[in-house]
Amino acid sequence: MKKKILFINFGGLGDEILFLPTIISTKKEFPDSEITLALEPRSKGILSLTDIIDETLFADIKGRNKYIELFNLLRRIWTKKFDIVISSGSNKFISIFLFMTFIKERIGYNSGRLSEKLLTHAVRLNKNQYAAKMYHDLVKPLTDNITELPEINIEPRKTEPDTVLIHPGVSLLSVKKGMIKTIPAEKWAEVVEKLADAGKKVVVAGGPDDKQVIETIERIVPCEKYLNMYGKTRNLKELAEMISSAEIFLCSDSAPLHVAAALGVKTYVIFGSTDDKKLIPDNGKVIPIKAKCDCPLRPCLWERRQTTCESLKCLNISAEEIVKTVLM
Template sequence: MDARPEAPIRRILAVNFGGLGDAILFFPTLQTLRRHYPHAHITVLCEPRCREIMERQYLVDQVITADVKASADPQLFVQLVMQLRQLDLDLAISSGRSPLVPLLLFLSGAHRRVGFSPNRLGFLLTDRVPLKLRQYTGDMHHDLLKGIGIDEPAPLPRFPLSDLALEWAYAWLERQNLSASPGPIFIHPGASKMSVTRGIEKTWTAPQWQLMLEGLRQRGLPLILAGGPDDEELLAGIPTGAGVVRAKTETLEQLAALIAVSRLVIGSDSAALNIAVAVGTPLVGLFGPSDPDKVLPPDHPEFCAVHVAGLACRPCLWITRQTTCAALTCLNSLGPEPIWAAVDRLLETSALPASIGAAGPVNA
């Protein structure tokens, strides 16, 4: 593998196609790039749904979006290539595994092009990095930097929050009479509607969530039940009562701010868990078909995964299957008791994040 080039790297393209969660898991790569190349101009190419979260990143100078579904349109592909060529790139890296990735990087005109191998068009890359799937995705993306000679542990993702967003979150808690220390429990039961349309189920049904909520309410814990537009149908089926407040956020930063000022997050495998990691809030994640080792960083007990133990067929998603099965044994056989136990354990050792917006272990 080539050592880091002697020629200065002044203009960088970082490509990450995926959802909000995957965008957050790409943050460590951007953080390290910015630290090694503090004066470089960094452009991120991502899907339109990730524009807001990437523009929130102080690490990024420019955001370009492209609909990957439209990549088969030759005219749109050519337009994208011409836009990238105008950047006069010294370095381009991409987390994608499609054969189109090396082609896009090659046509961008970047002098140095880094991607994963194996890939059918990998010969178009100047530096190929072996793909190691069975690890935390933030670490997997960060492996790309080995292609330019940066071989160091990945930091945890960081989600920078503005003072305005935090002020909004604290004011919201005050209005809901939830501002008393040590803070509420933030519950985000939903998963993306895009996943559901693709035949991927990663969360409980409304009655299962209702049962879990009832156990927490009996403990006298203040609860926030939250979700976005994709979650309205699921949330409508979860009755709320005393001790449970519904939250509706207008922006992704507001969602992140509420998570940051909460004592604990409970949720399914969705971007909410990635945000919790990125703002340093302890969490309990509900996992069915997906692999928690890819979603949550290792050696951080404050980020706790709950799943059915001893079920040979899980995790299956993106490993042996591209969609979930009809039986969904991994979700249907998982009761609320392990979540209650995990919540009790974390509440004994955690308080509000010690440093909001700076991900890392929360001081006990």
């Protein structure tokens, strides 16, 4: 009899990409299983990258009606008769929610004594590792399979020599919440121009969230110096195909970083307040670019605070430094 397995992973698109190895290893253990993923509507782009998910359940937990959304999700779960539920999230409420699903096998992180009583498997949370590995720890009670990196469902294109694909933007939601995770748009424009002057074929890409930074680049950099592909990709899969053809990918700490890591493309990432050791695999193909600052609190975002500070010393990186690193 095929198992019906529910995965719950609330977060941004990057979180969903990093969660893929967890789902993949489980599917390898139970190849006939039916996989359902509960996620936020803002992260539905993950569905263009994989065909391993049979069904989705959406809950807008960032909206005003968070608890109504969660209750409605619970009601839908009750009708599905799942055999196993696996959920990320270290909040103590998670174990209560999973217990209320009435699913027989409940797997989540150990958040204390209550989780040990309410979950059938309370997994030790180790945040001091690559996030994909942290999520993957959740399936250790079920399988010995290991999936190191996200596996995405695209046909890689032939690499175009000397091409640098730049995706400068970050999530607009993170910016609205006071989380600044990249350099100013004017500095991105400098990077584009300097790479072009160094003889690289520069391609700039982005989606709706990246409109402001792209418009700044368009205003500052002569159009003949780069290929503007802003708005030309309809979904994350098409962006992934574009990334696969680049010799070098340069981006901010955002979802496309995790796509590039999955594809094994040589990638350079601007990091400021977040911890690069938790967001990139230790395989030498993804290289962080960081400011030489002496801030004792760095990395602070998520570890010590929920918004970035006003000084942003951790993002004081010159265009020259970025270009020099990329051209090394």
